[in-house]
Amino acid sequence: MKNRLYLILFLLIFIIVLIVSCKGINILSPIHIPPPTDFRLPEDTIPSHVDVNPIPAKDGEVFGGFRRKFKYQGKWYILADYMYDYDPKSKTLNKKAEDIILQIDESGNILVYDKDSKGYDDLLRMNVIEENRVLYEDYYYGKYSYSSSSFYTTDCKGEEGYHSFRTGITFDNEVRTSSDLINWTTEGSSDNVYKTFPSVSPNPNDSFQGTFGVRDYKIVEFKDYIYLIGLKEDFDEQNPRGCRNESQGPFTTSKNVYYRIDKNKDTSIGANWEKINTPWGQRSYLGVRYDKDKIYVTKGEREYWEWISPPYWTSKKESFENDNTIWSTTDGVNWQAEPNSSAYDNADSVYSRDSYVGGDLPPIQKKIKTPEEPNWIKLDNGRYYKSDNSPYSTYTINNKTYYIPIPPYEEIRAAYDSGQEYFTITEAHIKSAGLNQFLTKDKEPNKDEDWTVITPIDYTDKLMVWQSGGEKVMLNINNKAVQLVDYRQIEAMYNTIKEYSIVINDLRKTAKELRDGTYFDLVSGSYIKNVLRGMELDAMADMLDLLKSNREYIMPDEAVTHYTVEFKY
Structure with missing residues (x-):
């Protein structure tokens, strides 16, 4: 028992000495950095x-600027930006070709598969390797976007006016493919027609486009309908001759209506589109989001035109950036104010006013990308x-x-x-x-x-x-x-x-x-x-x-x- 007490007392004294010693020395100071720990492999894993x-x-041909390696049909390939002639006696290095596809044979020898290759840039982008071909899908593959058209008119002063409008929705399923890594062909198209919109028409019942084209709206496919929200009309829509008298006063081009159509109907016929009044008034450039349950709309701006000095009307904008009201709808017709912004914040955005279509669009199947080596x-x-x-x-x-x-x-x-x-x-x-x-x-x-x-x-x-x-x-x-x-x-x-x-x-x-x-x-x-x-x-x-x-x-x-x-x- 006495020996046991001595042992405990000795251990306590030893611990106290250690604590005091450690307090007296900064073991992390530059003077006291400990030597690196020698982590060695087990002896049987260390090569002798x-x-x-x-x-x-071969013939002094060397390479450089390696960009990627990949395996195709059981063989390794390397992409190199440059091929040189190298003379070790004179120590001269002369560039002789670019865009080189190298092939490595079973003995580890490097073969020039193609030089100054017309397929090189496509191979750099290649992201799918199959048994008998390689291919790549661009970033825009599977994306929906807008098709558009334009025309010119002559105004009351004899000056030419430019007008543009969207003609529909297209989708991209274009791929570039090759079986020999050199010759590439295009399959699919970047502008497949998904939906066609009615063209411009002087009859307001024939088209939501009006006579000169409606611009800058956002499109959402939600449940059974396609919606056009945040429309802005052309200057000439209210001024068909392209001119406006000062006495007529300022006017607004942001519209207070939106449109929708059953996606199973013919979208090219104007009469098939419903026109519905907005609860937010005349606004364009709106923030539009969606999830599986609702469409959300907020902020935006009102574009209007004021007379500045003869003969010019100038576009002005009234911002609603400080209006935090969020309108939402579950059926596309009846709108209510959201009690807080969390649902809107978590919903998907219709990001671009010019090129992005949002909502529950039919998916375009992408191929599974081949991982980089x-x-x-x-x-x-x-x-x-x-x-x-x-x-x-x-x-x-x-x-x-x-x-x-x-x-x-x-x-x-x-x-x-x-x-x-x-x-x-x-x-x-x-x-x-x-x-x-x-x-x-x-x-x-x-x-x-x-x-x-x-x-x-x-x-x-x-x-x-x-x-x-x-x-x-x-x-x-x-x-x-x-x-x-x-x-x-x-x-x-x-x-x-x-x-x-x-x-x-x-x-x-x-x-x-x-x-x-x-x-x-x-x-x-x-x-x-x-x-x-x-x-x-x-x-x-x-x-x-x-x-x-x-x-x-x-x-x-x-x-x-x-x-x-x-x-x-």
């Missing part, structure tokens, strides 16, 4: 080495892999973004740990800048999960350096990872490095401030001294200086289109 084999370019691959060992080969860090000055090769962080850290405050960049560092790393998981990834870096990486033969083409062009070909090299990145760096003096100067300025403790950190609101970070920024500046003075370092020593990668356990 990674075979990375460069594949020479993921940026990871799965190999036969059941593991998932992707590359972390972002070749640059980004640096922004004056709202312009620059790209900087990644410095040898581990070597810089080792130099700092040994007491050094400066690090020397060599040609070898330039050649291996941004060393490609591979990451792995043991189950299918999702957006929120972290990947584990494969360590250690023991490359055989060649290194994959910062010119590699990004994580989206990693493929599984016969259980080997294939990683493309993006010569567009190389070309961009080669052409812009001469402009990097501003970046080099800023890096050196920031590095000096970090070294001597005069760097002001906006996040913490205090001055910071960080020699290690200063060494890293100095190294970045040195790398850019070396590249700026020796642009040939940017160009590869070999014409390589891609690498094949094997993970050996």
Whole structure:
């Protein structure tokens, strides 16, 4: 019993000491940041080495500006913006074609399927892959919109007047499709007729359009009817000769009626449309919403014309933006004021006064989109892999973004740990800048999960350096990872490095401030001294200086289109 009391007393003292110690030290301060935790993979999942084999370019033909990858009829395809001739001896890169469709064969070889391709832009938009064809449906596929017409008249002064009006409702079921990825055809139409409206007529009983066309109304198909709400008529409707005497006074073009028709009746016949008085008076540009139970109407404005000076009448608007009354109807005829705005707020909007039809319109069946290929691959060992080969860090000055090769962080850290405050960049560092790393998981990834870096990486033969083409062009070909090299990145760096003096100067300025403790950190609101970070920024500046003075370092020593990668356990 006594031993037990001693043990409890010892534990209490130990806990108190720990609490006091923790209060005395800010463990999150820059001086006391703990070393990163070493999360290692289980030993049987760590590759003993990674075979990375460069594949020479055929006749010096290399590619860049990769846009997407997809699989069609069992084969991989890559879209590249550019094709180049590359001579590694003279280190010259010449653009020879654009809009390239690449095909990857079963051995991982890159074939030019088509260049200067007339099907390229369609493939960029392609969103459905079927067994024997690919296709895309535009954003407007399945949408209803208005068809319209216009005409001109001559007014009392002999001047020409323009008049437009809607002629009906159309729908879009147009698709672009191809079986060979090059030649594309159009199926369907963007202007299929759903409903036709009566044309303009001088007889008011023949058409709600009037003589000159009614404009700016919103259309809602609700239950068994189609509604036209918020109509505004043409100036000439009340002034058929296109002129108006000052003595006639101002007048309103926003109408105090709306129209509806049973959707099973002939919508092209004016007499089939009911004319109903509005409870909100003369208003157009109304806010119109709907749900399965009601139509809702609110706000809007009244357009009227006033005489300003000879010979002009000027359009004016009375706004009802501050009128919070919401009218609703369940049957399209009888309206009541909504007690609060929640139902209106939750209803669907008729967004555009010009192109959007709302309500319970017949659905136009869309195809199920084919998902984009993921940026990871799965190999036969059941593991998932992707590359972390972002070749640059980004640096922004004056709202312009620059790209900087990644410095040898581990070597810089080792130099700092040994007491050094400066690090020397060599040609070898330039050649291996941004060393490609591979990451792995043991189950299918999702957006929120972290990947584990494969360590250690023991490359055989060649290194994959910062010119590699990004994580989206990693493929599984016969259980080997294939990683493309993006010569567009190389070309961009080669052409812009001469402009990097501003970046080099800023890096050196920031590095000096970090070294001597005069760097002001906006996040913490205090001055910071960080020699290690200063060494890293100095190294970045040195790398850019070396590249700026020796642009040939940017160009590869070999014409390589891609690498094949094997993970050996």
